[in-house]
Amino acid sequence: MNIPASIQAFFDPRTGTVSYVVWDPASLRAAVIDPVLDYDFKSGHTGTASADRVLACVAEHGLQVDWILETHAHADHLSAASHLQQRVGGRIAIGENIRTVQGTFKKLFNLERGFLPDGSQFDHLFKDGETFGIGAIEATAILVPGHTPADMAYLIGGAVFVGDTLFMPDLGSARADFPGGDARQLYASMRRLLDLPPETPMYVCHDYPPPSRPAQWQTTVAEQRARNIHVRDGITEDEFVAMRRARDATLEVPTLILPSIQVNVRAGRLPPPDGNGVSYLRIPLNALPVRRTAAE
DSSP: OOOOOEEEEEEETTTTEEEEEEEOTTTOEEEEESOEEEEETTTTEEEOHHHHHHHHHHHHHTOEEEEEEOSSOOSSSEEOHHHHHHHHOOEEEEETTHHHHHHHHHHHHTOOTTOOSSSTTSSEEEOTTOEEEETTEEEEEEEOOSSSTTOEEEEETTEEEOTTSBOOTTTOBOOOOSTTOOHHHHHHHHHHHHTSOTTOEEEOSBOOOOTTSOOOOEEEHHHHHHHOTTTSTTOOHHHHHHHHHHHHTTOOOOTTHHHHHHHHTTTTOOOOOOTTSOOOOOOOTTOSOOOOOTTO
């Protein structure tokens, strides 16, 4: 029997990211999902306003954080996992395929020799189907590759947190053109989630709302199967793959991909400081693909 969890969402309009605090109302044991570390691209300054909202929720409800769960190594925001762990504890966890992502980006950024692409920066690496607990609440880690090889969804107390795999029904699905991404894998992952019971609450990690509605992050499996513009019932794998590949070919590189990936493959830690005490992010020149218009 699933024990329903208490859930508090936090929306960051700058990156369109939704973070969550999920807890067992009886034991007050908690998990934080996809926390955001603020980053000012112009100045290079990090900030903790978004993470501090999460900490305020933890303090207000008297929660004990057991887990800080990452759905994947995000390319659109820096993770505040390390910042939160330093203040409230908890084990930082991600899917075991993070090793593949780390290996790819260690080469791209030519990271320091001491950075090992073995997942050791995280406290726990989930296998597909692995179960764990948040107090008395049952949780399961579900591998959902396609957006990246390491994407995980978390089924917690009967609700599923899907990361970037699915968006709200009017926005569709995640892109699949990052290193290791695959549109066919993404389709299979989405259909795996859509095979959950129709009444299952579904919480997304991002929303980029059109002017016609405010930001939203909660839907259901039934609503996704009926209305998702990319993967509703009746859309075949081949139709989805053709649409996804054509759409991805028009998308720009995310604004924060270069700073965020370097931090997120380290479980939210900044790169080790140089001898002057300052941490630096690396910018690989002419290494990432660029979308050019016909005029260019």
